[in-house]
Amino acid sequence: MNEVEFCLKxxxxxxALAVWVEQGWLIPDKTGPEAQFRDADFARGRLIxxxxxxxxxxxxxxxxxxxxxxxxxxLRRTMRDLTAALCRQDEETxxxxxxxxxxxx
Amino acid sequence: xxxxxxxxxxxxxxxxxxxIQSAFRKLAKKHHPDLNPGDSPAEERFKEISTAxxxxxxxxxxxRFDRGEIDMSGAEQAPRDYYxxxxxxxxxxxxxxxxxxxxxxxxxxxxxSAFFSRRTYDGRFRSRGQxxxxxxxxxxxxxxxxxxxxxRLPDGTALDVQIPVGTRDGQTLRLSGxxxxxxxxxxxxxxxIEVHVRPHRxxxxxxxxxxxxxxxSLGEAVLGAKIRAPTPTGPVTLxxxxxxxxxxILRLKGKGVPKQGGGRGDLFVTLKIVLxxxxxxxLTAFMKEWSEANRQDPRKGMGIAP
Numbered sequence: 001m002n003e004v005e006f007c008l009k010x011x012x013x014x015x016a017l018a019v020w021v022e023q024g025w026l027i028p029d030k031t032g033p034e035a036q037f038r039d040a041d042f043a044r045g046r047l048i049x050x051x052x053x054x055x056x057x058x059x060x061x062x063x064x065x066x067x068x069x070x071x072x073x074x075l076r077r078t079m080r081d082l083t084a085a086l087c088r089q090d091e092e093t094x095x096x097x098x099x100x101x102x103x104x105x
Numbered sequence: 106x107x108x109x110x111x112x113x114x115x116x117x118x119x120x121x122x123x124x125i126q127s128a129f130r131k132l133a134k135k136h137h138p139d140l141n142p143g144d145s146p147a148e149e150r151f152k153e154i155s156t157a158x159x160x161x162x163x164x165x166x167x168x169r170f171d172r173g174e175i176d177m178s179g180a181e182q183a184p185r186d187y188y189x190x191x192x193x194x195x196x197x198x199x200x201x202x203x204x205x206x207x208x209x210x211x212x213x214x215x216x217x218s219a220f221f222s223r224r225t226y227d228g229r230f231r232s233r234g235q236x237x238x239x240x241x242x243x244x245x246x247x248x249x250x251x252x253x254x255x256x257r258l259p260d261g262t263a264l265d266v267q268i269p270v271g272t273r274d275g276q277t278l279r280l281s282g283x284x285x286x287x288x289x290x291x292x293x294x295x296x297x298i299e300v301h302v303r304p305h306r307x308x309x310x311x312x313x314x315x316x317x318x319x320x321x322s323l324g325e326a327v328l329g330a331k332i333r334a335p336t337p338t339g340p341v342t343l344x345x346x347x348x349x350x351x352x353x354i355l356r357l358k359g360k361g362v363p364k365q366g367g368g369r370g371d372l373f374v375t376l377k378i379v380l381x382x383x384x385x386x387x388l389t390a391f392m393k394e395w396s397e398a399n400r401q402d403p404r405k406g407m408g409i410a411p
Contacts, residue, residue, distance in 0.1 A: 027201065038191075039191060043186050044194075047139045047187070050137065054129070054130070055133045055137075069139065071205055073192040073194075074196075074202055074203050077197075092238070
């Protein structure tokens, strides 16, 4: 969706969206003639709106939260990859790894 | 049971709008699914909190609820997506990927640093080689005294292995860098070798000590003797005191297994009296005469009648 569709759907005004993009909280796809927002951007926008409108988080707070949310998801992704890799090992190797992180026995 | 928005937000029925808002903010920060990406039930809790807040933050709706005209189902919200459902946007290569959480991992020498700090799947990924696991059997004395040996790998090559002195049965040796080679210039993995120690004909391991059953003749037991006894480092002369019983244990200090921190365990020798191979009429005659003069009951104290 483009900027106008995004604002209509989320019921916000264009200057608010401009701030979000400028702050780097949203990174639309700018490869085409006009910026395109993905479903992920919209879901992100809703989180930003709920924080600012309903939860009393100010701009600096949103900045901090979005940074940490992105770090958290990247960490979770890596953790999932690691766990999947661990699950692909044979039982002996899994046991050795678990034992050395102190989760087993 | 009908749901009570006051109970859900944890506020009294006469709470002010300000109380309601601050209760909602506290709960929303705690339960918002996007601020709790790993917590699935957070979605249901957040929906309850939002529904309760929507009802109570609107004075008209709140008044109608208080009069019993509407319940919480009137304020029900449609199912929706959260950002966490699109979190693949945070994958390497995605617009919101942020590997700052691994910045400190990347500075270390550990083999996972490349994995954690990678930014994209751009083919420049370096990976340490896989570890390899083998097992091998070694002779008892090689394990006690240490030895150089070779392990033959499934691919036909041989790997030199130094068996450290005092190696225990089941111990795993690590050969650094002898595993599979790395990917993209990464370091090779390690080889891990589990050692099985073959049992010895007469030595038996007991921690850092060794036990040995040593046969002696009747004459050596009665009269005492200097005899030769095997130890892991070669035979030594051992003094059997006169009148030594079968089962008597002699300790040879420092003739056991080398300890990790220096020094050695001991060798415990258990004497075992062995009669001559065939019966000797003179010994039999002597024993008959001797036994009649020396009544002895070695089983007294076991509570059985003679």
